[in-house]
Amino acid sequence: MNSVEQIVRNGLCTGCGLCAGIAPDSIRMRMTDAGYLRPQVVAPVPSAANKDIDAACPGMVVAHQRASTPYHPIWGPVQACRTGYSTDTEVRHQGSSGGGISALLIHLLQTGQIDFAAHIAVSNEDPLRNELQLSANREDVIRGAGSRYAPAAPLARLGELIQSGKRYAFVGKPCDVAALRQYLRQRPEHQASFPFLLSFMCAGTPSLKGTHQVIRKLGFQPQEVVKFRYRGDGWPGMAKAETQDGRSAEMDYASSWGTVLNQHLQFRCKICPDGTGEFADVVCADAWYGKDGYPDFAERDGRSLILSRTPKGEALVQAAAKAQAIVMSDLPVDDLAQMQPYQLNRKTMVLGRAIATKLRLGQAPKYAHLGLIKASTQARPIEWLRNAAGTYRRAKGEIA
Numbered sequence: 001m002n003s004v005e006q007i008v009r010n011g012l013c014t015g016c017g018l019c020a021g022i023a024p025d026s027i028r029m030r031m032t033d034a035g036y037l038r039p040q041v042v043a044p045v046p047s048a049a050n051k052d053i054d055a056a057c058p059g060m061v062v063a064h065q066r067a068s069t070p071y072h073p074i075w076g077p078v079q080a081c082r083t084g085y086s087t088d089t090e091v092r093h094q095g096s097s098g099g100g101i102s103a104l105l106i107h108l109l110q111t112g113q114i115d116f117a118a119h120i121a122v123s124n125e126d127p128l129r130n131e132l133q134l135s136a137n138r139e140d141v142i143r144g145a146g147s148r149y150a151p152a153a154p155l156a157r158l159g160e161l162i163q164s165g166k167r168y169a170f171v172g173k174p175c176d177v178a179a180l181r182q183y184l185r186q187r188p189e190h191q192a193s194f195p196f197l198l199s200f201m202c203a204g205t206p207s208l209k210g211t212h213q214v215i216r217k218l219g220f221q222p223q224e225v226v227k228f229r230y231r232g233d234g235w236p237g238m239a240k241a242e243t244q245d246g247r248s249a250e251m252d253y254a255s256s257w258g259t260v261l262n263q264h265l266q267f268r269c270k271i272c273p274d275g276t277g278e279f280a281d282v283v284c285a286d287a288w289y290g291k292d293g294y295p296d297f298a299e300r301d302g303r304s305l306i307l308s309r310t311p312k313g314e315a316l317v318q319a320a321a322k323a324q325a326i327v328m329s330d331l332p333v334d335d336l337a338q339m340q341p342y343q344l345n346r347k348t349m350v351l352g353r354a355i356a357t358k359l360r361l362g363q364a365p366k367y368a369h370l371g372l373i374k375a376s377t378q379a380r381p382i383e384w385l386r387n388a389a390g391t392y393r394r395a396k397g398e399i400a
Contacts, residue, residue: 002045003054008038010361011267011395012059014175015151015205018183019057021158023049029153031129035207036266037151056182058175062273063368065185069310073371074347074378075336076278079314082306083287084321084328088138092302096147096231100284100304100326101171101198104316106138107325108169108196118161119144119171120152127228128211132157134168146232147200149261150211155179162193169196173205174277175268181279196316199277201285201305203342204269206261214260215241218249230256235302236286254297271353271391273367275343281313282306287331288339295339305331305339347372348379352388360395 004019004027015037020027026045029037045053054060069077085098091106092099105117121133121144130152135141154172158180161168170180177199184191211230212222224243231237231253239256242248277283287305288295306328308314320326337344351372358364376384 002041003050003060004039004045004057005041006363007057007059010363012363012365013038014058014268015153015266016058016172016176016179017153017156018158018179019053020153020156022052022183024159029156031151031208035151035209035264037153052183052186055186056179058179059268059365061182061366062178062370063182063366064278064370066369071371072333073374074344075307075333076274076276077309078333079308079311080317081331081333081336082317082328083303083331084306084326085301085303086326087324091142091145093234094142094145094232095302096145096237097235097284097286098302098304099145100306101200102141102145103326104198104282104320105135105141105169105171107320107323108316109135109137109141111323113167114169114195115166116168117141117171118154118168120148120154122148127226128208128222146237147230149206149230149257150208151205162190167192168194169198170194171198173202174199174274174279175272177277178274178279196312197280199280199283201276201283201340201343203262203275204265204272206264207266210261210264213264214239214251214256217260218251220247220249234299236297236299252297267395271350271357271364272346273350273354273370273372275346276340278309278370281310282308282317285340290338294341305336347375349384349387351376352384353391356388356392357395360392
């Protein structure tokens with residue numbers, strides 16, 4: 001059995017599309033009946049492509065190289081930690097939080113440092129699906145702004161992007177960026193195609209069935225919907241569906257994500273060691289305000305958490321601030337735990353979940369240089385063991 005097929009069979013695929021991007025004549029992405037994007041091997045995969053896939057697929061490996069950048073066992077490589085927002089009011093309003101990523105992309109385009117931003121946007125063919133969008137200007141970036149809580153395979157066009165000879169700022173989920181970073185280590189001759197890698201903090205990829213359930217709770221059938229957004233148009237913004245005949249309905253973020261979408265996460269996301277975009281140059285997230293010790297999801301002006309992870313990322317953030325594309329304030333790294341408690345819990349528990357997966361399935365991704373042992377010491381032992389045991393029980397039944 002091909003290694004890609006083995007990863008899919010064991011539920012370790014993230015759906016990033018890297019394998020299809022490396023071997024497009026042999027592997028194609030398809031939507032499964034369970035509502036996830038998965039590779040389908042349609043022809044023998046060349047040995048050189050197999051080698052590249054095995055070295056970079058996040059279902060097989062997620063590993064940092066040893067580096068001098070200060071490494072926090074929970075939050076990863078951190079050059080600087082800040083909160084901020086786009087000075088462009090439309091960008092700030094349309095983005096998922098304060099428009100941090102959109103502002104950086106627009107800055108890179110307007111200063112000529114890239115030819116295109118490669119990021120996910122709503123499909124032109126189906127309002128409930130995602131596709132890779134190549135943005136050349138501010139208007140393009142704004143069209144693709146906002147979170148898309150559904151399967152996306154941004155790396156499925158990797159070969160096409162490389163062959164174009166253009167320069168891209170790539171934006172993807174943490175697993176997408178980890179895959180691309182690891183691939184570029186294998187193929188440094190392609191580094192120039194991707195001078196900037198940006199990411200956002202991610203709590204997991206829901207099945208397309210999650211989107212369908214949100215729409216049904218709004219009182220519609222999925223086939224009626226001609227326009228749908230998960231967030232944005234405010235912070236955190238509302239999930240909103242619109243039909244051809246002009247009807248619309250909304251659901252707040254705490255309900256859409258907190259009670260529906262997060263119940264449809266793929267198995268690989270539950271053993272993810274990197275929900276915080278550790279392999280990016282810059283990662284942005286929601287800089288939630290606190291209430292009673294928990295994030296407060298009340299509607300207000302957006303605010304982004306901005307972490308620069310590499311010297312290149314820090315130089316970009318500083319240049320964008322100097323150009324007045326973003327406004328920023330320093331934030332102590334220790335404050336992240338209150339803004340992103342889910343990510344704190346996930347990192348402290350993941351080693352136990354990964355061990356349980358290996359014992360149950362006979363296979364698990366190789367995680368290296370991610371501080372997982374040190375992170376585990378911050379967990380309560382009983383909770384750590386309970387998480388491991390729960391993963392062991394569920395592993396076989398959750399594969400899709």
